[in-house]
Amino acid sequence: MNIQEESNSEYYWHQKLKGKIHEDILNFTNPSDWGFVHKDIIDYFERNCIGYVWTNNLAIIMLARTAYAHNDFQTVKRSISILNNRFQSLYKELNIQSIEDWDPDVHLYAYLNKKVLVEHSENQRFELLKKYNSSITTVRNWLTSRMDFSLQERFKQFLLKRCNIVHSISNQKKVLHLSQSHRKNETDAIIPHYPVIRGEAHFRWNRLHRLYTKFNELIEKITPTTALPLEFNYDEEQTGVRIFFRIWDRPSFTIAHRNRYSRYSIESAKHRQKAYSNDNNEFFLELVKVETQDGSRDTEGFWFEDLIRESVLNQSPSSGSEEQKERKKKFLMSWGIWRSR
Template identity: 35%
Template sequence: MTVFTDKSQSPFYEKLLGKVDEQLLHLQDARGIFLLDKVHEKNMNYYIRNVAKKPWNNHLLLSILIYADKNSDVRTIDYFIQLMNPRLNDLFNIFYFNKMTDFDVETHMYQYLKGTIFVEHSDSMRAELLNRYRNNSYLTKKWLTAKLTQEQQSYFEQYLFPMPSYDARDFSFTKSAMTQRHNTRKSETDAIVPMLPQIRAEGHFRWNQLHRLRQAFLKACEEAQTTKCALPLEFHYDEPERVGERFYFRLWDKPSFVLHHQDQFSASSLKAASNRTGAYSEEKNNYFVEFLKAERLEDDEEAEGLWFMELFEKDVVGSWNLNASDDELQQKRELLYSWGYGEEDSTKNSVPFLSMHKGIITPSTFVSRNQDIAEGILFDVEPIYAGITFGLLALDIFTTTGARLNELLQMNYSKECIKSVKIDNKLHHSFYAIPKGRDEVESFYISDQTMKLIAKLIKLLKYHYGATKIPSVGYRDDRKHLFPNPKPYLFQYNNRSFKKNTVYSCLRFLLHGLHFETQEGKAITVKTHLLRHAFATEAVQRQKLPIDIVAKILHQRDVGVTGYYSEPTPSQVAQSVSDLHDVISDYVDVDEAVLRSPEELQQELEEYKEKVGVFNNVLGGTCVTDFVCPTKMQCLGCQAKVPQPEKKHELEEVIELSKDMEKRFSKMNLPVEVKKAKAMRKHARNELKEIDLIEKYREEQNYEPHIRFDK
């Protein structure tokens, strides 16, 4: 065996000594990095707690090390070990085994898969175990052969899970479980995809609405400070014509709220509030609002108010399950399930609006604790405004790039991450992130609209930090070993970068109340991975992009996985491109570079521009793909195009042209060409609908409510 002079720097090294084969702890990659140092703490913490003392500890540890060396996603590794460990535990218990040599995959796992033992386990559980087990056996054996010497292979083969002679075709459950999973995924995607343009537009409308509320809130705070008026300060303002409602609020701070509800607080609290000391001192004080009512301006219909009011009214924001009675728990579980959160008849408490990040969505302790005292509904403005700003950018990225959540969290405000290239006097933008299963950055092309949302987020972060720069913070989510150095990550707040759950909560809060049902009537919610499925489905099924190109756009190595993602459902949406702004401080002016370059380079660029859309304006919008044109320049309806309201007239001309073409081809008895003309008109009309939504929320962005104070 190889003699090792150094040891792993992992904090888990010492904990594993004496519990596992020490040779596993010394495995290194080609660069001399210990594989144990590559394993995420989440995976190792589970292993230490649940696997280290089991008979299969060496087998699972070898698998974990190999997956880490292959840059597998932390969740993928976590899912594998949390699937394998319980099933092995079941088998060893029922057969009374105490060492791995007793276990025979051909006999004992076969009995489990046939359903002769643990009959209560579902087909899906058995199918998933077989699938993951076989994949692991194949990948680990392949890794050993490719990475280790003959001597090392001979030694470590004892810790491989042996490949069984049977496969999924030998069991009836496989097709049943796979069909069930596929049907569930397709049902949810079918419910979401046709509504994507409306989902995106509603996200913008809601951000605009919260922006107006925040402006009113800040003006009320300024009014209270400059005039020294007694609180509460009542104010109201009118929403734009599309909403047609007037909103009424009260502005409070902590001392004023206590002193106006004296019968609800202790004598010591009243004294501290009156003197503004302790918890009610100036440095610990903050403003918050009470939503009183909404009323219609032009008719007698019932006012809707702010979309998120019911969440605070029903007390399901944050850790709602703490200190709740059994009846309250059951009622709220049923309520959340009716909205698509959690499982029916579940005893688990779903917390869809618990961001687990200070200052994001969740109200302050004072506001949360005193909600029942108020006449209206209390909430903090800034945490909600921050949450939906993050949520809107996430929604835009997911639906225009198909990016994964981990790739989104890598976005940072640096020239290495966000880049712009100037071609034909226009800037084209991209961000760079390390996709799943890779260790080098790749590009994700984004539109000017996305850049505008990034600018809004940067403005929010600078306001939050009271600084001209965004601070560099450590990366805290999966695969953080790839990002050891602090960076000015976009998804951060209160000097901490986001984890996945925070993004989930922001997206849910932004889109709450948009009701989606499967054909079976089950309520569902928008999920990050569901949006990725929708992106792939629309690209392949309606836009007819080749699967291999979609795989590149999604940064997927396995085209088969892309095929699974892109099974048939309806439309995908692209978003508008807005005016150029100054988010990025540096760009490369390719136009100037070409003018000074050799003649061959100029010719090469021109040829490249003919093949690659990312450098071109196209009919009705701008192309945002850098791959060979997937539609052979048939840009109408293409997934890779972002519609621009400024090019609305081009689409209107196409509609008129298609009508003329249809008449001409009908006279010429060319039915195929007639169909093409009709399809052209259909695509143009769909894009015009998207542009109409874009124009509406752009118009509302410029609406400034007139705020009236009632003193």
């Protein structure tokens, strides 16, 4: 371990990405620049962007967009996501084996002109070109403003190739017009159902608000001597159901489910150290069951239970085995909310 690497090793980004991106990106960039990169971005990158021939290129883009351009969390995540997802599709479709084989003037041109991946929308194609070009500009500006010439030369290997395709204003207007027309058609289809949707939204908000209020009332009463999990229930008069919950914190949940955690995690939980310290602790809910108020039978609970049960929240649809991902895709398609990436 060299001196620079040793001085960086204590940082979150270094711990998460060491051995997963090129060591020069970790050790010859300014730690203060990495300090601008939100932990959630680093976690997202580690989960989704590691192990590809373009991983180092995206790492530089992530760093430049955050530290130099000061893009917000969602902008950085969306930029990385679009590039990563489209690269996966294009490299597979065009059988591109390395980043050196990538030629945007050939491959991106074919994509923009619907020669490949014909199922992708105009907006998906335009978004890739826009994020690709803006990312290249941001990275080059960052390098020239923050690094001397020798380091710029060292980092050239991580730069995406320039794209010389000129996407005309008329094409951009076409994409915008198609997008607006599509949104209008979708809106027109919803308007007749708006009163019902609005009523259902109020109903669901009120249910969650009651749960949120009850949850916070109980948390306020929890002390260091309170045994967790803490069980409670309440009645939903409007629906005639009784809902049962448990409140956990991180240590109590880990200890109770010790077969799913390492010995190190269990010991840390017992002593409330490191990830299980009071500073890192938080409370969360487990929905145990829902039954009729007379207790005669189980019944339906919250409308979002299937989303949790099918693991389709957040980034979960793209995780798991091919069989699991296909099952999640079918579930989302059954609700009309699947969109190819």
